[in-house]
Amino acid sequence: MSGFFSRFADINYWLTILLALPGILIGLTFHEFAHAWMANRLGDPTAKMMGRLTLNPLKHLNLIGTLALIFFRFGWAKPVPINPDNFRDRRKGTLLVSIAGPGANLLLALLLAALFRLFGLISLQTSPVIAYIQGILGLAVFYNLILAFFNMIPIPPLDGSQILFSLLPLRYTNALLWLRRYGFIILLVLIFTRVLWYIIGVPSLYLTAILAGPSALGIIL
Numbered sequence: 001m002s003g004f005f006s007r008f009a010d011i012n013y014w015l016t017i018l019l020a021l022p023g024i025l026i027g028l029t030f031h032e033f034a035h036a037w038m039a040n041r042l043g044d045p046t047a048k049m050m051g052r053l054t055l056n057p058l059k060h061l062n063l064i065g066t067l068a069l070i071f072f073r074f075g076w077a078k079p080v081p082i083n084p085d086n087f088r089d090r091r092k093g094t095l096l097v098s099i100a101g102p103g104a105n106l107l108l109a110l111l112l113a114a115l116f117r118l119f120g121l122i123s124l125q126t127s128p129v130i131a132y133i134q135g136i137l138g139l140a141v142f143y144n145l146i147l148a149f150f151n152m153i154p155i156p157p158l159d160g161s162q163i164l165f166s167l168l169p170l171r172y173t174n175a176l177l178w179l180r181r182y183g184f185i186i187l188l189v190l191i192f193t194r195v196l197w198y199i200i201g202v203p204s205l206y207l208t209a210i211l212a213g214p215s216a217l218g219i220i221l
Contacts, residue, residue, distance in 0.1 A: 023140025034104035044086035095166035113211035156183035
């Protein structure tokens with residue numbers, strides 16, 4: 001525990017936080033916007049009527065969830081409200097809306113990784129500005145992967161649970177209700193035992209290295 005708190009006295013830790021903020025804000029915003037956009041496209045205007053079909057971060061961010069993502073490398077935003085009864089096919093609509101959020105983060109990670117590599121190619125010599133931009137891009141790739149993998153975990157209230165509920169037959173309803181009841185407790189256990197880091201953190205590091213190159217890991221670690 002002392003090691004956890006000691007990092008707060010390290011100036012490099014706070015510099016990394018500042019570099020990470022743009023990617024985190026973009027990731028959370030696009031994640032929730034994608035949910036709202038998909039729901040509206042499939043016939044449910046609930047999110048649009050509540051002002052969530054927007055790229056304004058203030059409409060989507062949850063203060064505690066954003067801070068958790070910064071300090072613990074997992075987090076959340078305000079859930080986008082949907083009404084599955086407005087979909088022509090309730091199960092298919094819920095499935096597509098749930099996939100849209102993590103899918104947006106994966107797409108962002110790919111685009112940001114391409115930009116990271118592009119800046120590495122066009123910079124003939126290292127400069128503070130290029131290093132700063134690459135720092136933002138490298139961390140943005142990593143945090144968007146974190147958001148995608150975290151939300152794909154099939155435990156309520158994460159998107160992955162809605163995907164699971166949409167795919168499994170109705171005979172598993174009791175098991176799903178049990179999972180919904182104890183999902184938050186399961187998540188807390190995964191977090192505090194650091195199992196969650198091995199589920200989402202380690203794969204995010206490896207995929208960041210593949211997409212953006214090994215140099216991106218030097219920014220994250």
